[in-house]
Amino acid sequence: MVASLDDTKRNAIAVKLADMKALQELVLQNEQQLLQQGLDSEISDRIRDFIKDDQKNLGILETVIGQYGIQAQPRQTVQQFIDKARQLFQGSELSLYEKVSQHELLKHQIVMSGLIVHKAAQKVGADVMVAIGPLNAVNFENRAHQEQLKGVLEILGVRELTGQEADQGIWARVQDAMAAVSGAVGSAVTQSSDKKDMNIQDVIRSDHAKVNTLFTELLQSNNPQKIQEYFGQIYKDLTAHAEAEEEVVYPRVRAFYGEGDTQELYDEQAEMKRVLEEIKAISPSSDQFKDKVRQLMNDVGDHIRQEESTMFAAIRNNLSSEQTEQWATEFKAAKKKIQERLGVVSEANV
Structure with a gap:
């Protein structure tokens, strides 16, 4: 028998990566649903850009899992959450604002999972750090999407409550927030998160x-x-x-x-x-x-x-x-x- 590094810690990281992939697939499904909700052109264009990024990020996650070398299944609780979230997103129980709010929380969940995997990898082994390196790009882009979704929520929330448009300057504030995120994450990550799929x-x-x-x-x-x-x-x-x-x-x-x-x-x-x-x-x-x-x-x-x-x-x-x-x-x-x-x-x- 060939023993491998499938110990408890490494298996736990494999499951967390499987969770992230399943959630990333849900993100893409949600965004396709949002495009059918009659959004204005500014928000629709941003959602389309999200979809392009998230398709690329799903590919990166698949690459990371392949390099990591341990194929795992998402936890049952995560799958149950996904099934419930998909049902709510496709139904009429939630308002558009509430759906986008849930989507922003989903992005946050993926970001935190990615950051935890990165920190855990530092404790487990240098080979794990190499394997999960591309995950930084996924973490950054999902974090940048969160900032844009906050702007979308402000617009939708004001509309739902008052029937009027939110104050001007939202997207300028969003851009400033994204720049702050970029500075915090660092140039190495932003450079690796370009709009190119891995060849x-x-x-x-x-x-x-x-x-x-x-x-x-x-x-x-x-x-x-x-x-x-x-x-x-x-x-x-x-x-x-x-x-x-x-x-x-x-x-x-x-x-x-x-x-x-x-x-x-x-x-x-x-x-x-x-x-x-x-x-x-x-x-x-x-x-x-x-x-x-x-x-x-x-x-x-x-x-x-x-x-x-x-x-x-x-x-x-x-x-x-x-x-x-x-x-x-x-x-x-x-x-x-x-x-x-x-x-x-x-x-x-x-």
């Missing part, structure tokens, strides 16, 4: 960063149990990553990357899988264990350098941005299925 290069590069961190943590540890757990995570991450590449990426790049270079990538991953199985049979307390891991790390490093230089260049030169984003979507879906299968195997071997 296949981004997703593969993020996987590479995580496994490099895991190698470092393993080699720095002197605890045989932790060493075995770190290797278990490396085993699962590399297996899922390699199989997803061989399903989605390599067959398609062959036409423009070249038969020889593409076959070299296949061969390198075949050797990587062989070494993974070889290490799996060695005791983590053995000196040979770390020697073999170093060999694997060097081989994986050479493979990464080839992908991130020549293969990425070939992709950039031959595919549109839309195509690379579609590949990313398909890669994440393939990897999710593989991770779920590896999780079932792991549970069956316990």
Whole structure:
């Protein structure tokens, strides 16, 4: 059996990420509903912008969950909340103001969950911090949406109570509040939260960063149990990553990357899988264990350098941005299925 880092703390973070994804899906459904409520053009345009951001953020959450490596289900209480919220949003029991108010609270719930995951990751492991890094962009955009929703609530609330328009200058105040949020969060986050979906290069590069961190943590540890757990995570991450590449990426790049270079990538991953199985049979307390891991790390490093230089260049030169984003979507879906299968195997071997 390959032990992995699916301990209590890591599983708790996986469930929180699953909660966030389920809530993000509810956000998108709510916003589609709001567009059917006869809003004025200013508010409708902002809701449409929210939808674009939230579609991108849902993709980022899927990427983060895939990089994290533990597929989980949202808590039953969260699912019950979602079912009730969806029912209220689709019905006539709530006024438009009340629906937007509930939506703003939902955004706040996602923001707080994202911040808690980020803080928890700092306590759990460097590899977790790498995996959840893109979550900062989701946190920032949902926080910025909250500020805009406060402006929408002011307009709708005054209309419902008085039948008149709110004072001028609301959107200027909203813009100032968003600028304050941007300053508080920091330029690194705002720069990463641009209006671009992650492409296949981004997703593969993020996987590479995580496994490099895991190698470092393993080699720095002197605890045989932790060493075995770190290797278990490396085993699962590399297996899922390699199989997803061989399903989605390599067959398609062959036409423009070249038969020889593409076959070299296949061969390198075949050797990587062989070494993974070889290490799996060695005791983590053995000196040979770390020697073999170093060999694997060097081989994986050479493979990464080839992908991130020549293969990425070939992709950039031959595919549109839309195509690379579609590949990313398909890669994440393939990897999710593989991770779920590896999780079932792991549970069956316990």
